Amino acid sequence: MIVREILLLPSFEGASIIAGKTGMDNEITGAMVLEAIDIENWGKRGQLIISSFYALEHLSESETVMFFRTMSSIGIGALVFKPERLMVEAPERIIELCDDFDLPLIKLAPQVKYESILLDVLGHILDSNLTLLNRFFDVHKHLMALALKQPSIPYILSPLKNALHAEVTYFDTVRDRRTGTEQTLTEFTGYSFNRREPEAYQTHAYFDAKLFYDKGFGASHQPQTVQALAVRIPSSDGVDYYLIIHNADRELTPLDTMTVENIVSLLQMEILKQNAIKQKLFYQNNNTVHDLLLDRFGSHERIDSALALLGIDRYPLYEALLVRTRVVDPIDADRIDELLQALRRSLRASYPGIVYFVNGDRIVFLHNVRNENSGFSLDTVRNVLSDLHNSSILPLFTHLAVISSATDRYSLPAINNEVMNAYRLFDETQGDFEVRYDDLGLYKLLLGVDDPSQLDTYIDPRLSALHQDALDLFQTVVSLCANGMSYPKTAEQLYLHPKTVRYRVERVRKIYGVDVRNPDDYLQVVLADKIYTLRKDS
Template sequence: MIVREALLLPSFAEAKVIAGAGGLDNELSSAMVLEAADIENWGKSGQLIITSFFALQELSESEVAQFFHTMSAIGIAAMAFKPERLLLNAPQNVIALCEDFGVPLIELSPSVKYESIMLDVLGHVLDSNLTLLNRFYDAHKHTMALALKQPSIPYILNTLKNTLRMDVSYLDTTRDRRLGTDPTRTCFDAYSLIRREPKPFQTHAYFDAMLFFNRAAAKEADDNRPADEDRAEKALAVRIPSSDGVDYYLLVHESDVELTPLDTMTIENIVGLLQMKILEQNAIKQKLFIQNNNAVHDLLLERYGTPERINSALTVLGIDEFPFYEVLFVHVSLVDCADIDRLDELQQAIRRRIRSAYPGIVYFVNNDRLVFLHNFRSPLTRFNLDLIQDILDKLHASSTLPPFKHLVALSSTVDRYAIGQANTEVLNVYRLFNGSTSSDRAIRFEDLGVYKLMLMADDLSQLAEYMDPRVVDLAKKQPELLSTLICLCENGMDFSKTGEQLFIHPKTVRYRVERARKVYGIDVKNPDDFLQVVLTNKIMALGRES
């Protein structure tokens, strides 16, 4: 209740307001007798302070002023003064301070007892809370009945609109999915959120939202505004909790209307119902993800065995329309190991960007690897490695994602019964170039050239005789020196870039190159020795990956 309503209670029958009448609409929720001036330790917003000013008599004028300043900051609703033997009239400085801070000062009847005032105020509050609890129970009961109907999100929104008599919208920020009772109000181009201080009955996060509509949105709305007029609209936003790391919001568009406690409880119930719908959708998506992930994995590893089972799997995945297939392999490594808990966030961003460019693809996820399977009509619609590289470069530049490195491998074109072969091709590229100091690369299997001869070996031990004995000796005795030579070769003999990657001075790189030449007879400035270092490194890489 408000202070004005409290004056109608029996114990206030002979009371009169002697100051601070501008605060009669302050919300009043409890009552307390003033026994000490340390109000910051026990005062609460909405309290009625009952006093004879005994606790303030020893304070100086400045201390009394500070007391009222603290009282106003806390949000004390009003002050009730009972004339007694100590003071028959309220002090003038107190009257002036009540006027200044807008705190109603009520002079009570000298015969009224403190107990009567406390019982009247608290009894009324308890009765009000009981009424509110009953209304909340009814609202909750209706919401649960609605949940049993398995309603869609638009149906839930329309139900809320009919209750609040306000337009509402649903926003999925990651997928930019908008649903609303008024479609024109979902066409905002951008938005900003400022968090509100929590109020009673609010368990979720509430925000003051500003929705910005550009010219195109204004024109599309067809709401008699000039087509060249940008506009902004206020709304109330309530965050809907979820388990998938995505921000969902319920928007109430008439934010200038003061919500009643029952309105707030209705919104809380609807947010809970929307949360159930989101969890349900996420459970379905997770189940489909696992099924599709396993199906793609089995195709890549040739586990289906017969053409009929392969055809059936491709049909289930929805990638059986065209004659050609290819595999795109994306390996990511986080620069900072402390960001490991954000790996899934990074992979989701990569999947969204690549699937937005190639909507018909399916994928397999395993730890730090993403493998995309693409069904396409002709060479013109193949994966474009330049586009893939551009997508990843933009993700590197994103300030919202953890720093990472990538290696991309693209298979040759195969038919539906050779998908396993395409998978082997990209894995071979990964085996050759994983750990390379030249990171953030995109490589086609078709461009491997002479490296394909290595991959044709049935037994990797056969390749050992093709390794330069000098390089093998260097790897055994001074692996750090060999790593410097490999890094220099991969960087096209760029001493400065090599020093930067190895965190050493370019002169140190030159010293190591010269030492390798003098001690081991390996001169990477010589084209033949350059090739021996590169080929021996690739053969060793194949052995490590195996």
């Protein structure tokens, strides 16, 4: 019920609007007699406040202004002035404030009782709410019957279109999937959403939407921007789903809102069901890939069966790609899954048939290829990771990517060992790095040793003593070699002054006889660092 409808009630016979006429369409949801000025404690949006203004009599001018400002911020629907013997006319200041805040001020006939006003207003509201409740029950019953049929998303959208007399679209923002009752309206090329203030019966998030089309509709072929209403569909997978209501140039009625709320809940149930199926399939495939990489199937027949189940048994060769990600800011540690999901989506766009195994901050992809020339491309992997780094919605991260050699289906553990050994060889201090296992050269000799403890004999004795006696000096010469002999860069990495770096390097030369300017000593430092890295992870 709105203010202008209030005037049609019996108790408002002879009433007149004396201020705030611009607010005649304000909604009225209840009524209250003003007895105290602490309206912030009891006032509610849409209330009709009835008063003879005695409660405001002792307020100063600034306090009166503050009272009206508080009413406006709450969303009070209207004021009703009941003339009394001590106050026959509303004060001019009150009238001015009602005009300033677009708050309708209704003057009643003097003989009207407070009880009559409350009974009329609240009775009408109760009757309206009962009618609305009955209609909502009918809608809810119909949609719950629909839910029992386990409908598809297009099937769910159809009754909403009929109820609202408007075209509707289901929108998955991450995968850019659109399903709608009118195909042309789903073909927008861009969009922007602006959050609305919640209204009655709205439990989900509503947005004023702008949809951008490269070409218009009908005879027009010019770019076009169309207004719509979007409602976010809650989900458990971190993806933003929306229900878009086109032709939304009219406000939703309470019954429309309740219908939308029910449909959104129904769509949420469908999304949760689909996510549960995807999650089950994810764990099944994740475990299967893991078992293949660790040679847990035991026989060729079981390996063949597992590869067929994964849908990667068409070609003779297989490659592995390991990607390790580390978030830069520890506060983003809980966003690793989000990052890996984005990585999976991007790589599968380039290599649709790949499967994967996820473990913590790393993921191993398994690719079935016709020949070695059709496998993972280092440039493609690098470009995918570069796009993720440039994404404004993902956390900052560093990465390591290693591509294995190619092998047959019964030697998958071998390529898993290749990428895992390289993973151990390059720690997080390496920064962003992409490499093929076949390009590791001399490092492959280190990785081929079965017992990492045997690698100790390959470390220059001078560097063994340096590592044991002065780890900080050892780390300084390692960083200097890793940074291409750049003293400023090394100092920045170690939070030291460049002179301090030079001093430490000179001490290493004098005390341990290691001069990193000598190519042989430079190589010994690099190899020793890699061996200690492998020993640390063994």
